[in-house]
Amino acid sequence: MERALAIILPGLMIGGIYALIAVGxxxxxxxxxxxxxxxxxxxxxxxxxxxxxxxxxxxxPLVSIILIxxxxxxxxxxxxxxxxxxxxxxxxxxxxxxxxSLLIFFGISIILSGSAALMWTADIRGYSYLTQxxxxxxxxxxxxxLTAFLVAIAVSLATFLLLNxxxxxxxIRALIQDRDASxxxxxxxxxxxxxxxxxxxxxxxxxxxxxxxFYEINPYIGLPYTITAFIIIVLGGLGNIMGSLLAGFIxxxxxxxxxxxxxxxxxxxxxxxxxxxxxxLRPRGIFGKGG
Amino acid sequence: MxxxxxxxxxxxxxxxxxxxxxxxxxxxxxxxxxxxxxxxxKTTLFNIISGVYxxxxxxxxxxxxxxxxxKPYQICRKGxxxxxxxxxxxxxxxxxxxxxxxxxxxxERAKSLLSAEQEAGDILNFVGLADRDNVPAQALTLADxxxxxxxxxxxxxxxxxxxxxxxxxxxxxxxxxxMKLVERIRQEKGITVFMIEHVMKALMGLSDRVxxxxxxxxxxxxxxxxxxxxxxxxxxxxxxxGVA
Amino acid sequence: MRKGAFALGxxxxxxxxxxxxxxxSDYVISIGLNILMWVALTESWIILSxxxxxxxxxxxxxxxxxxxxxxxxxxxxxFPVAVIMGGLGSLAVALAIGFPCLRVRGPYFxxxxxxxxxxxxxxxxxxxxxxxxxxxxxxxxxxxxxxxxYSILVIALVTVAVAYVIKRSRFGLxxxxxxxxxxxxxxxxxxxxxxxxxxxxxxxxxxxxxxxIMALRSTYIDPYTVFxxxxxxxxxxxxxLGGYEDVLGPLLGALILTLLSEVLWARYPYYxxxxxxxxxxxxxxxxxxxxxxPLRRFTALSRA
Numbered sequence: 001m002e003r004a005l006a007i008i009l010p011g012l013m014i015g016g017i018y019a020l021i022a023v024g025x026x027x028x029x030x031x032x033x034x035x036x037x038x039x040x041x042x043x044x045x046x047x048x049x050x051x052x053x054x055x056x057x058x059x060x061p062l063v064s065i066i067l068i069x070x071x072x073x074x075x076x077x078x079x080x081x082x083x084x085x086x087x088x089x090x091x092x093x094x095x096x097x098x099x100x101s102l103l104i105f106f107g108i109s110i111i112l113s114g115s116a117a118l119m120w121t122a123d124i125r126g127y128s129y130l131t132q133x134x135x136x137x138x139x140x141x142x143x144x145x146l147t148a149f150l151v152a153i154a155v156s157l158a159t160f161l162l163l164n165x166x167x168x169x170x171x172i173r174a175l176i177q178d179r180d181a182s183x184x185x186x187x188x189x190x191x192x193x194x195x196x197x198x199x200x201x202x203x204x205x206x207x208x209x210x211x212x213x214f215y216e217i218n219p220y221i222g223l224p225y226t227i228t229a230f231i232i233i234v235l236g237g238l239g240n241i242m243g244s245l246l247a248g249f250i251x252x253x254x255x256x257x258x259x260x261x262x263x264x265x266x267x268x269x270x271x272x273x274x275x276x277x278x279x280x281l282r283p284r285g286i287f288g289k290g291g
Numbered sequence: 292m293x294x295x296x297x298x299x300x301x302x303x304x305x306x307x308x309x310x311x312x313x314x315x316x317x318x319x320x321x322x323x324x325x326x327x328x329x330x331x332x333k334t335t336l337f338n339i340i341s342g343v344y345x346x347x348x349x350x351x352x353x354x355x356x357x358x359x360x361x362k363p364y365q366i367c368r369k370g371x372x373x374x375x376x377x378x379x380x381x382x383x384x385x386x387x388x389x390x391x392x393x394x395x396x397x398x399e400r401a402k403s404l405l406s407a408e409q410e411a412g413d414i415l416n417f418v419g420l421a422d423r424d425n426v427p428a429q430a431l432t433l434a435d436x437x438x439x440x441x442x443x444x445x446x447x448x449x450x451x452x453x454x455x456x457x458x459x460x461x462x463x464x465x466x467x468x469x470m471k472l473v474e475r476i477r478q479e480k481g482i483t484v485f486m487i488e489h490v491m492k493a494l495m496g497l498s499d500r501v502x503x504x505x506x507x508x509x510x511x512x513x514x515x516x517x518x519x520x521x522x523x524x525x526x527x528x529x530x531x532x533g534v535a
Numbered sequence: 536m537r538k539g540a541f542a543l544g545x546x547x548x549x550x551x552x553x554x555x556x557x558x559x560s561d562y563v564i565s566i567g568l569n570i571l572m573w574v575a576l577t578e579s580w581i582i583l584s585x586x587x588x589x590x591x592x593x594x595x596x597x598x599x600x601x602x603x604x605x606x607x608x609x610x611x612x613x614f615p616v617a618v619i620m621g622g623l624g625s626l627a628v629a630l631a632i633g634f635p636c637l638r639v640r641g642p643y644f645x646x647x648x649x650x651x652x653x654x655x656x657x658x659x660x661x662x663x664x665x666x667x668x669x670x671x672x673x674x675x676x677x678x679x680x681x682x683x684x685y686s687i688l689v690i691a692l693v694t695v696a697v698a699y700v701i702k703r704s705r706f707g708l709x710x711x712x713x714x715x716x717x718x719x720x721x722x723x724x725x726x727x728x729x730x731x732x733x734x735x736x737x738x739x740x741x742x743x744x745x746x747x748i749m750a751l752r753s754t755y756i757d758p759y760t761v762f763x764x765x766x767x768x769x770x771x772x773x774x775x776l777g778g779y780e781d782v783l784g785p786l787l788g789a790l791i792l793t794l795l796s797e798v799l800w801a802r803y804p805y806y807x808x809x810x811x812x813x814x815x816x817x818x819x820x821x822x823x824x825x826x827x828x829p830l831r832r833f834t835a836l837s838r839a
């Protein structure tokens with residue numbers, strides 16, 4: 001029992017972070033069918049900001065995450081306004097929009113990782129914060145992981161409530177259901193797009209700040225997070241925020257249990273195999289054939 | 292033996308029956324109309340006949356040969372052509388290339404690009420798009436794109452043509468032209484036509500027989516006049532303003 | 536008219552490329568080699584992704600498999616046979632995974648190919664560590680640079696020719712119909728899954744050849760370098776920069792970016808990647824058909 005708990009608890013801890021990451025990605029893919037493949041790079045950038053603020057000025061990451069969220073949100077709004085709204089409103093078909101936005105995000109991702117490497121070198125970095133150990137049901141956990149978990153879950157739930165209990169959230173979900181119909185009932189799509197970009201980017205930055213407390217970072221940590229988030233939103237359902245939350249936990253568990261049964265060296269293979277299987281087994285489920 | 296025959300054709304999406312135990316037949320050389328309110332299962336039926344969907348139960352036979360389970364490209368080569376409710380022309384290809392595709396791939400015979408081009412030219416002549424053969428399809432008006440889709444379906448040398456709302460969205464003079472074209476397709480090419488249509492007046496004038504679907508079930512069939520006077524049809528359509 | 540101009544314009548280029556090693560330094564030959572390598576990779580990429588619209592972010596998979604086929608067969612097989620093995624190895628893998636992968640459409644296909652490429656990389660890393668107990672392979676006694684240059688030249692020419700012929704064939708029309716509307720293509724009698732599968736195979740064959748030859752060029756390979764996703768990234772950006780619907784586009788894209796990377800890569804690699812990202816965004820936003828489009832308008836104007 002205790003041994004099982006020793007695997008499950010850390011799995012849940014990381015699952016909470018995964019959930020936060022996936023909720024952010026889902027917010028964009030669900031509302032706009034825009035697959036932000038730079039989501040992981042935004043996480044990476046957030047992690048660097050937290051790292052530098054802590055290392056240079058001893059700012060607690062729990063404080064700097066607020067700043068990081070503000071910066072990320074601003075970046076999201078600017079990119080949405082300058083690059084994406086024009087192509088959203090001028091693209092000929094949803095398919096064209098899907099692929100061109102993906103490629104633009106892809107361009108953004110290599111700009112971000114290139115810039116991080118340029119400014120801060122490709123060295124691996126990390127810092128120690130809240131490394132005290134507490135016991136939860138006899139399972140030792142570091143305080144930083146527990147804190148990150150609590151923040152991640154709180155923010156994910158807040159996002160869920162925002163989308164499901166407020167008028168604006170209802171507008172967004174109307175847009176998810178039907179882009180044309182939502183316009184009829186007076187939802188301004190451009191505002192919804194801006195909002196989704198802002199929140200989604202802020203959540204990515206936040207996740208980065210939290211991760212930096214207990215994982216080492218370098219300019220290339222982004223892609224695996226994007227892949228992970230993608231697996232989760234496919235599992236949990238496109239546009240389904242609560243689904244992402246639950247699927248985040250599931251994936252965290254699958255990963256930790258999978259690794260404890262095999263070996264840490266297989267970690268990458270396990271998650272990519274899982275990813276490929278998910279996409280291959282659900283192509284019809286994802287697309288349907290329509291009409 | 293009917294030309295196309297369906298027996299107890301059903302299709303479920305999740306637990307919902309889009310079509311249930313539908314029996315129907317299409318006779319060689321006729322124009323058969325298919326009507327029903329939105330969600331009655333009309334396009335679903337076309338998608339089953341043309342192989343886009345597998346039916347959940349039942350069989351579809353073309354000239355006595357079972358065709359359900361075949362892929363759309365195989366059904367096309369068996370001699371069933373179709374158009375789409377929302378036109379699916381190849382927007383960036385020229386009008387001529389659009390039609391060449393069908394003539395190259397839609398039949399069992401192997402053809403050179405050159406002879407396909409000639410055949411495509413002939414068909415464009417037939418539908419009246421010959422002067423626009425070199426413009427990309429996206430430059431056409433909706434009426435012309437629908438005409439192009441018809442031409443493309445014709446290029447596969449079908450014996451049966453499934454037309455999914457070819458008149459929708461056209462103005463009165465375009466509608467008249469399109470109706471004439473459908474009539475000529477039957478008369479000059481001898482192709483059997485099975486068509487979904489919302490423009491009731493047009494359909495009643497064109498078709499020899501009509502089938503009425505309601506919630507996935509056939510509620511009436513017969514000549515246009517018989518169907519129009521059928522109390523079940525009148526009841527099903529009462530309060531359904533989409534029908535003119 | 537345009538066909539004639541194309542043939543006429545290609546003669547001097549062919550002459551220069553064909554005679555380059557006779558009068559050039561090794562440095563110039565190596566630049567030529569790099570250009571030709573990217574031409575072959577990008578031209579082969581457009582056969583699937585440019586013509587059908589199934590955008591692959593996994594071209595590196597087949598480049599890497601070619602490299603490893605060479606590493607395995609180099610000591611026992613003559614050079615040309617080993618190169619052919621590289622191509623066939625990639626072809627076989629593509630054909631084996633093609634059917635299920637190509638059922639996946641749109642952005643899902645894009646990210647699936649990226650995942651597959653990373654998955655393959657980690658498989659090879661694991662294989663090296665656990666089975667052979669090494670990190671990479673040394674390839675001793677590689678042919679000189681001129682031999683490698685001419686091999687790549689042949690591959691590049693064949694790739695361009697194949698991409699050209701396919702575009703103008705019945706096969707090419709099927710691929711373009713799939714890109715325009717797959718459901719309509721299928722309803723017109725095109726066996727779409729078969730054609731996509733063939734295009735995927737052909738598209739994978741050439742990076743296999745290239746990977747095999749380039750493994751000898753670098754004389755050392757490991758999974759990180761031959762399955763580097765950056766190979767796929769560069770291919771896609773070259774294709775978008777030049778234009779991906781016609782054979783001329785990749786020639787243009789490969790030439791420009793290879794020269795740019797020649798200038799920047801050695802000393803400022805990060806600037807180079809950042810510039811690549813910027814180029815991609817600008818092209819998608821302002822010139823979705825690539826540089827070939829304004830060029831064509833310009834030549835049409837000057838002719839009129």
